[in-house]
Amino acid sequence: MEPADTLILGPLVVTMGAEERILDTGAVAVRDGEIVAVGTREELEGCEAAETIDATGRLLMPGLVNAHTHLGDSLFRGLVEELPLEAWLERLWISEREFVSRESVELGARLSIVEMIRSGTTCALDMFWFPEAAADAAVGAGFRLVTGPIFFDFDGPDGVSVEERVATGERWLERYAQEPLVTPCVQPHNQLTVSPEGLRAARDLADRAGALFHTHCSETATEVRQTVERFGRTPAAHFHELGILDERTVLAHCVHLSDDDFARIRRAGAAVLHNPLSNLKLGSGIAPVARMLEEDIPVALGTDGPVSSNDLDMWTAMRFAGLLQRGAHMDPVLTPARDIVRMATTIGAEALGLGDRVGRLAEGYRADLILIDLDRPHLTPMYDVYGHLVYTVGRDDIRSVMVDGRWVMRDRGLETIDEAAVLADMTDLASVIDRHAAALDRA
Numbered sequence: 001m002e003p004a005d006t007l008i009l010g011p012l013v014v015t016m017g018a019e020e021r022i023l024d025t026g027a028v029a030v031r032d033g034e035i036v037a038v039g040t041r042e043e044l045e046g047c048e049a050a051e052t053i054d055a056t057g058r059l060l061m062p063g064l065v066n067a068h069t070h071l072g073d074s075l076f077r078g079l080v081e082e083l084p085l086e087a088w089l090e091r092l093w094i095s096e097r098e099f100v101s102r103e104s105v106e107l108g109a110r111l112s113i114v115e116m117i118r119s120g121t122t123c124a125l126d127m128f129w130f131p132e133a134a135a136d137a138a139v140g141a142g143f144r145l146v147t148g149p150i151f152f153d154f155d156g157p158d159g160v161s162v163e164e165r166v167a168t169g170e171r172w173l174e175r176y177a178q179e180p181l182v183t184p185c186v187q188p189h190n191q192l193t194v195s196p197e198g199l200r201a202a203r204d205l206a207d208r209a210g211a212l213f214h215t216h217c218s219e220t221a222t223e224v225r226q227t228v229e230r231f232g233r234t235p236a237a238h239f240h241e242l243g244i245l246d247e248r249t250v251l252a253h254c255v256h257l258s259d260d261d262f263a264r265i266r267r268a269g270a271a272v273l274h275n276p277l278s279n280l281k282l283g284s285g286i287a288p289v290a291r292m293l294e295e296d297i298p299v300a301l302g303t304d305g306p307v308s309s310n311d312l313d314m315w316t317a318m319r320f321a322g323l324l325q326r327g328a329h330m331d332p333v334l335t336p337a338r339d340i341v342r343m344a345t346t347i348g349a350e351a352l353g354l355g356d357r358v359g360r361l362a363e364g365y366r367a368d369l370i371l372i373d374l375d376r377p378h379l380t381p382m383y384d385v386y387g388h389l390v391y392t393v394g395r396d397d398i399r400s401v402m403v404d405g406r407w408v409m410r411d412r413g414l415e416t417i418d419e420a421a422v423l424a425d426m427t428d429l430a431s432v433i434d435r436h437a438a439a440l441d442r443a
């Protein structure tokens, strides 16, 4: 074998590959950003490599995929709290309109990427204004991002009018088509904020570019009721009737589905992006995930944006995804831990159209991987690996993170972002945002 760039020796390896093999004392070799060998320590020990890492006592697994978030929202985390959903959004959008710019969104994205790398996430699907800001932040940080043009039926803080959205989106998709770490998608907000014509235009744009199609669907009971009142059908039925629901469509939330909606989504081959933290914090309800799994609907996992879940931590999202279904159905064998880990790795990657590249530790896959410390009181002993990953491991246990073959965090030190500078810049901007919000409250 040709010499590897990096050889990781000795960890417990959770492959999530074809047979979901677990290697007690394993090894992984990486060359040119690609995983070139996965085996036991004995099998790979003799391999030549530029860098060999002794990872005995650690756990190696694919990096987590956060399948639904709004990275720029970290600018506003905690700014507006304790209001009903509609009033909350209205209040938040005042601050967004005032402070969202190309520069501020890039700062928010960089802050969110620091948080995600530190918690073992290596890939995210982001929907926010100025998607080029998040894309550039990701490329700069060596982070894998799915993002792209957004659609709303009003002129946004990005200065793009409704009429210009398709042409602007077209240019965006061309610009990032060849960027290895950026996977383009087209993302109308939802069926109430984007007209049927707008949804069709967005879908045509996605089709022309071969891009993923991402939207919100049935997040709250109010939204579903308003959709039925306006269009005479549920959100999923609306998407189906418009011809925009198929295997390249991903639907965030799906908390309130009719019986027919399940069949529609399953037949279309669309994936659901489940966000338990924001669904609970915003009082939206509990998504029927157990039934989705029973009906073979692919369910990926996300955190949603930092203003609605207040956290980009996928470990907490995994834990809630498991706990919620068991509590709601009073059934302790629902949503097995391995299924939850799949949602955050393989299924997440597949839903985002990256199933042949990331989400598994397997030969030929890109090297997106994380090392977890196991020599911790809460992780010793470990009888059940998947149970530990869902119910015990937390973000502070993440030691090192590699994306596309490059270490972005090594022994808890960030390699690609100046974290102190990001925090200082954010603190400065936050004091201005806070003063503006306080003035609004006094008015």
Ligand SMILES: [Zn+2]
Binding pocket: 068, 069, 070, 216, 252, 304, 305
């Ligand atoms: Zn969302």
